[in-house]
Amino acid sequence: MALRTAILLLLCLYLCPSFAFAQRVYANAQQNDYTIITCSVSNPLRATDGDYTNFSSLSTVVAGFAWQNLQFTGTNKPISTTPIFVRASTSLSVLAGTRIQPTNNTTLVGTALTYVNGENNYGAPNVAYDGVRLYMTGVLGSINLYYAFFIVAPQVNSISICTGNPAVLSIQNYQAGYTYKLYENTTEIAATLNTTTHTLTTANLTSTKNYHVVAFENSTNYPSGRTPVTVTVKPNPLTPNTSLQ
Structure with missing residues (x-):
């Protein structure tokens, strides 16, 4: 068998x-x-x-x-x-x-x-x-x-996060055998952020970022198109004042 x-x-x-x-x-x-x-x-x-x-x-x-x-x-x-x-x-x-x-x-x-x-x-x-x-x-x-x-270019949705947190980008059409890389403008972000999984996680962010995600074939390093992704960074919610009067 x-x-x-x-x-x-x-x-x-x-x-x-x-x-x-x-x-x-x-x-x-x-x-x-x-x-x-x-x-x-x-x-x-x-x-x-x-x-x-x-x-x-x-x-x-x-x-x-x-x-x-x-x-x-x-x-x-x-x-x-x-x-x-x-x-x-x-x-x-x-x-x-x-x-x-x-x-x-x-x-x-x-x-x-x-x-x-x-x-x-x-x-x-x-x-x-x-x-x-x-x-x-x-x-x-x-x-x-x-x-x-x-x-095929990666399918990745733009997201919003609170300041000081990483953005976890979900690759909706993920395929094994490919490495997904993150770019800001034309510059590749740190190679340590590259992923061969369904998700790509940024460093902690304090301002809104405009990224591109590209898929590369592992065996040839051939690239896909560049998918634009915006990570909107919002202020953390205020802590309510609970002190007794």
């Missing part, structure tokens, strides 16, 4: 990568276009089919173009501070005219980013987006596009 259980667990880990990366959301829809006859997008659905080992292929000639848009249409959406992760590979040495760019409702938004071979973090677009596009033009060759994903 123990051997059978171990085999099933290994199969699940192999066949269900999301088990190991529970906060990842992979693109599940695609759109594409290319110069007819001279260019192509082959096997486009492979970039969104849930098999992260296969790929679509974009092929172009110098006078043509090809692009594929990978879109997140599920319940969980990226926020503007959520980094985009894309895996795409090529043997091309000249990549001028090849770019990665976020999209919203399939419309290009934000800034076009330089394509980098392999799996890469392209950073936060800082605009509303629900997809990402790989675009090729002016080159002769092909690029294999495997997938795009983002890491």
